[in-house]
Every structure is written in structure tokens, then in C-alpha cells.
Amino acid sequence: MQRFLTPHLVRQVDAEYELRGVRPLQLMEQAAEEVTKEVMRIVPHKGSILIACGAGNNGGDGFCVARMLSERRPDCTVTVAASESVDSYSDCARINRSRLPSSVTVLTFEDYVARAHYTVVLDALVGAGGSANLRHPVLSQLEWLNAQTGDVRVALDVPTGFDCETGAVSNSAFVPDVTVTIGASKLGFLYNPTSVGKVIVVPLQCNNVHVEVPDRYTSHDTSDVEATLPDRRRTSTKFDHGRVLVIGGTTSMCGAPSLAAHAALAVGAGLVDMAAPRVHPLTPREVIATALLSTTDGYISKENETLLRSLFERASVIAIGPGLGAAAETINLLAKLLVIHVGKKPIVIDADGLRMLPMLGTLHRNVIITPHLGEFARLTSGGTIENNHNTLLLAEDYACRTGCTVHLKSVPAVTTQGTTSRIVTNGNPILGTPGSGDVLTGIIAGMCALGVEPFTAASLGAFLHAEAGRHLATTFRTIVASQIIHTLPHVIPPRPQHP
Numbered sequence: 293m294q295r296f297l298t299p300h301l302v303r304q305v306d307a308e309y310e311l312r313g314v315r316p317l318q319l320m321e322q323a324a325e326e327v328t329k330e331v332m333r334i335v336p337h338k339g340s341i342l343i344a345c346g347a348g349n350n351g352g353d354g355f356c357v358a359r360m361l362s363e364r365r366p367d368c369t370v371t372v373a374a375s376e377s378v379d380s381y382s383d384c385a386r387i388n389r390s391r392l393p394s395s396v397t398v399l400t401f402e403d404y405v406a407r408a409h410y411t412v413v414l415d416a417l418v419g420a421g422g423s424a425n426l427r428h429p430v431l432s433q434l435e436w437l438n439a440q441t442g443d444v445r446v447a448l449d450v451p452t453g454f455d456c457e458t459g460a461v462s463n464s465a466f467v468p469d470v471t472v473t474i475g476a477s478k479l480g481f482l483y484n485p486t487s488v489g490k491v492i493v494v495p496l497q498c499n500n501v502h503v504e505v506p507d508r509y510t511s512h513d514t515s516d517v518e519a520t521l522p523d524r525r526r527t528s529t530k531f532d533h534g535r536v537l538v539i540g541g542t543t544s545m546c547g548a549p550s551l552a553a554h555a556a557l558a559v560g561a562g563l564v565d566m567a568a569p570r571v572h573p574l575t576p577r578e579v580i581a582t583a584l585l586s587t588t589d590g591y592i593s594k595e596n597e598t599l600l601r602s603l604f605e606r607a608s609v610i611a612i613g614p615g616l617g618a619a620a621e622t623i624n625l626l627a628k629l630l631v632i633h634v635g636k637k638p639i640v641i642d643a644d645g646l647r648m649l650p651m652l653g654t655l656h657r658n659v660i661i662t663p664h665l666g667e668f669a670r671l672t673s674g675g676t677i678e679n680n681h682n683t684l685l686l687a688e689d690y691a692c693r694t695g696c697t698v699h700l701k702s703v704p705a706v707t708t709q710g711t712t713s714r715i716v717t718n719g720n721p722i723l724g725t726p727g728s729g730d731v732l733t734g735i736i737a738g739m740c741a742l743g744v745e746p747f748t749a750a751s752l753g754a755f756l757h758a759e760a761g762r763h764l765a766t767t768f769r770t771i772v773a774s775q776i777i778h779t780l781p782h783v784i785p786p787r788p789q790h791p
Contacts, residue, residue: 293512294476294510295506295507296481296715297479298479298480299420306319308503309498316349317383320356320384322497322498323353323475323494326496327472328356328364330472332365334444334470339368339412340369341412342372342412343357343372344374344415344433345374345389345416345417346374346375346433348382350418350419350420350450353448354372355385355391355392356391358372358392358396359388359393362393370396371396371410372392372397375433407439410440410441410442412442413437414446414448415445415446415448415466417430417434422454423455423460424455426452426453426464437466444470445466445468445469446469447468448472451488455480456478456481457478457480458480459487460480469489470492471491474493479681479715480681509715510712511718512752514785517752517755524787529562530563533560534742535606535607536561536610537564537565537567537609537610538552538556538564538565538567538612539567539592539600539611539626540614541615542570542590542591543586546569546570546571548730549568549730551614551727552611552730552731553565553579553581554731554777555732556738556741557576557578557579558780559734559735559756560741560784561737561742564580565581565606566581567600567603568592568615569590569592570586574774582599582603590617592616592621594624597628604630607637608637608638609637609640610630610633610637610638610640611736612626612630612641612648613645614643614729618647627651628651634656634658635656638740640662641659642661649694656695656696657697657746660696664700664702665701668690668700672686683706684713687700697750699754701729704716712747714751716755718755719761720762720765727774728757731757739752756780763783764779
């Protein structure tokens with residue numbers, strides 16, 4: 293599992309180190325040590341290095357790196373550009389500037405030396421606490437730095453002019469080829485990856501003291517799949533792996549619930565029921581399909597209440613919404629039945645099923661909603677929302693206010709309970725195909741059926757969905773949604789059987 297930092301979390305980690313007796317100057321020395329190792333891998337022998345240092349602690353890191361490079365690469369020329377006014381420096385920046393050896397050439401921004409070419413141009417002007425709203429003197433310093441050219445442009449921790457929480461970037465920002473970031477990757481990198489180049493994460497540890505990065509923002513990897521999916525006993529049967537009920541569809545949109553039901557089977561659900569006004573002919577034979585009575589317009593009729601009540605009762609997980617349509621009769625009927633099960637069993641609500649939410653009263657963490665941006669905008673503001681960091685804040689707020697688990701199908705997608713969020717970092721645009729969201733609904737429901745708790749089922753299900761897309765993208769330029777289902781066995785690692 294990968295963890296991501298924001299400016300607030302960076303300060304939290306730094307404060308924890310200090311509580312454990314590690315002083316800021318010691319921590320800076322260790323961080324610079326790791327950054328220096330990476331820069332040395334980039335710089336060929338007899339190269340020239342320009343390091344632009346600001347007045348804050350990012351500049352302090354830069355001064356440290358300059359000293360270490362000059363000591364370890366005598367065949368390289370190291371030049372530091374810094375402000376002449378030492379009075380404005382942080383304590384760490386002032387001390388580390390004073391430690392620069394005479395072999396390091398120091399220029400001041402006030403000199404505005406002519407444009408030059410370097411092997412490496414390293415930006416250490418402003419770090420994780422910066423934003424896209426630049427002011428002087430940093431703005432003029434950055435303009436000078438951007439005028440210098442280099443074979444490789446490197447940002448130390450965070451590029452100046454880049455907001456490492458939101459991904460917002462200034463028009464004047466430093467645009468690196470490589471960002472060597474400290475401790476953990478930054479959340480904003482996910483929202484604007486083209487502005488940070490290749491990201492290299494260097495560890496942070498000092499005097500054998502290691503502070504764990506908070507798990508406020510994380511992403512899954514394959515090891516999480518292996519660690520989370522339950523083992524199957526030799527004596528287990530289909531009845532030991534949950535029963536999913538998928539409800540949705542109209543007489544003209546029968547493919548959506550079929551895809552969801554198929555996906556639930558593919559991730560390992562023991563039994564899958566599907567109830568829809570019309571059963572798609574390609575629905576797998578393994579799905580237990582029930583054809584519902586429909587209205588004259590082709591929607592699920594209220595005459596199905598008794599039958600649906602029985603199906604709801606025997607299901608261990610309910611997935612509702614794919615292809616459902618917006619007919620008031622259907623929405624009212626299903627909300628009436630669904631409200632009985634809120635808080636009792638996992639419920640995945642997608643597409644037009646989201647129209648039921650105002651009728652369900654107080655929600656629960658076992659209610660997972662999976663809106664795309666347009667649907668989420670209707671839930672929260674009635675308008676439109678842009679696909680940026682703001683969507684994460686809105687999703688967190690909605691999860692806190694309603695008590696449900698939100699999986700927001702944005703780029704990157706995010707699963708949140710409000711105080712903890714998991715980001716999909718392996719997404720691929722090949723997944724932008726009709727029915728892809730229905731497949732995701734089924735995957736999440738199937739994970740819940742296996743006994744995975746709802747928040748993890750939603751986030752890990754989204755990871756598997758994205759991983760299938762990544763796998764397909766190595767071979768295909770475009771896909772159809774059913775290919776995602778057929779790829780799932782290739783991205784879910786096999787598990788040993790146990791007695």
C-alpha cells in the first residue's frame with residue numbers, strides 16, 4: 293500500500309520526529325543524504341549542477357545537497373543561486389548556507405547572471421508548503437531559474453509553483469523532468485502528473501527513528517489483494533462465499549445488470565441472483581436470473597414487491613442500479629424494500645439507484661455508492677463539478693455527512709469514508725467504455741460477498757477493475773466491458789487451499 297502526503301501531513305510527520313528527539317536540522321541532513329544519492333545517479337562525471345535555494349526549509353535542503361555533492365563529486369562543478377538577504381532565511385536554511393564549502397560557487401538572484409546551460413538544474417526554492425499563487429521575490433527568482441537550461445531538470449521534494457495537495461500549478465512553475473520527493477509521494481502529484489515528471493520517493497529516517505507516514509491517503513497494490521482475499525477451505529462450497537443480488541435494467545437496457553452479475557461471479561461470489569425486466573441473452577448460465585414484471589414503459593413494476601422482498605431477504609449483498617432507469621414507480625418500490633436492509637448487509641448503489649438515497653434516511657458504512665462526476669454533482673450541488681482535487685474534498689464531506697462509503701468515479705478515482713481515502717493510481721483511459729461502471733459495481737458486490745469489509749471491498753474492487761484495464765491496455769487500444777470481466781482471473785492472484 294502506497295501512502296501520500298499533504299502539507300498538513302508533512303508537518304505532522306516532522307512534528308512527530310521532533311517529539312522523538314530528532315531535531316529539524318538532523319532530519320534535513322538525512323533527507324539531503326537520500327536526495328544526493330539520487331542526484332548522483334542522474335549526474336554524469338564532470339557535470340555542472342545549478343541548485344536554486346529559497347529562504348525556507350526547502351532551500352535548506354538545497355544547501356545541504358550542494359555541500360554533499362561538492363564533497364562526493366569533485367569532478368562536478370556545483371553552483372548555488374540564493375537570495376543575498378540572509379535575514380529572511382529560516383534557521384535551517386541559514387545554518388546550511390553557512391556550511392557551504394569554498395568549492396561551491398554562490399550566485400545571488402540579485403545579480404541576475406546571464407542565461408547559462410547546466411547538466412542539472414535543481415529547484416529548491418519552495419517545498420511542500422508552497423502553492424500555485426507565487427509572489428515576489430519567489431516569482432522573480434523562479435523566472436530567473438526557468439531561464440537557465442539543463443540536460444535534466446530536477447525538483448527537490450515539490451516543484452516550485454506546484455500545490456502538492458490540490459495539483460494546482462502556476463503558469464510560471466518550475467517543470468521538472470524528475471521530482472525527488474521526501475518521505476512519500478504527494479497527493480497533488482496524482483491530480484497533475486505531467487507537471488512533476490518522473491517521481492522518485494526517497495525514504496526518511498534519522499538516528500534509527502522512523503515515523504510511519506499517516507494512512508490518511510493511500511493506494512492499493514497487488515500485495516493488498518493477496519493479503520485481503522480470504523482463503524478457501526478444502527471443505528468450502530458455494531454457500532460459504534456469499535450470495536449477491538443484482539437488481540436493475542429495463543426491457544431496453546438489459547445488458548447493465550447482466551454485466552454486474554457476471555462480474556460478481558468472476559471475483560468469487562458463491563451465488564449470484566439477478567432480477568431484471570428482461571434477461572440479456574448473453575447472461576452467464578451460472579447467474580440465477582429472474583425476469584420481473586415491467587411497466588408499459590419497460591421499467592420494474594411495483595407488482596414485483598412480494599417477489600423482490602423474498603430476493604432481498606435471502607441475499608447477503610445487494611447491488612442495485614445498473615440500467616435501472618428513473619421511473620418513479622420503480623425508484624419508490626426499491627427504496628421501500630432497500631431501507632429495511634440498510635445497516636444489516638452490504639449494499640452497492642450505482643447509476644439511477646442513486647436516486648433512492650434521499651428516501652433511505654440515515655445511511656451506514658455498509659452502503660457503498662459509486663457515482664460518476666455527473667451523478668455526484670446532482671447528489672451534492674445540483675450542478676457540475678470539475679474533475680480536480682475539489683472532488684475529493686466533496687466526496688469526503690458527503691461520506692462524513694451521510695455515513696456511507698463513497699467510491700467516486702473521477703480521475704483519479706477515490707474511495708472514502710470521510711476520514712480515510714484510497715486513491716486509484718493504476719487507472720487507464722481504456723476503461724472509459726459503456727458498461728465499465730456496471731462491471732465495477734459487480735466486482736465490489738462480489739468482494740463484499742467474500743466477507744471483505746465494505747470500504748476495502750470498494751477500494752480494492754476499484755483497484756482490480758483498474759488493474760484489469762491496465763492489463764488489457766498492453767494489448768488493445770479499445771475494449772468492451774465484458775473484456776474487463778474475462779481479464780479478472782489474470783489480475784487476481786491464486787490462493788492456496790487450506791484444510
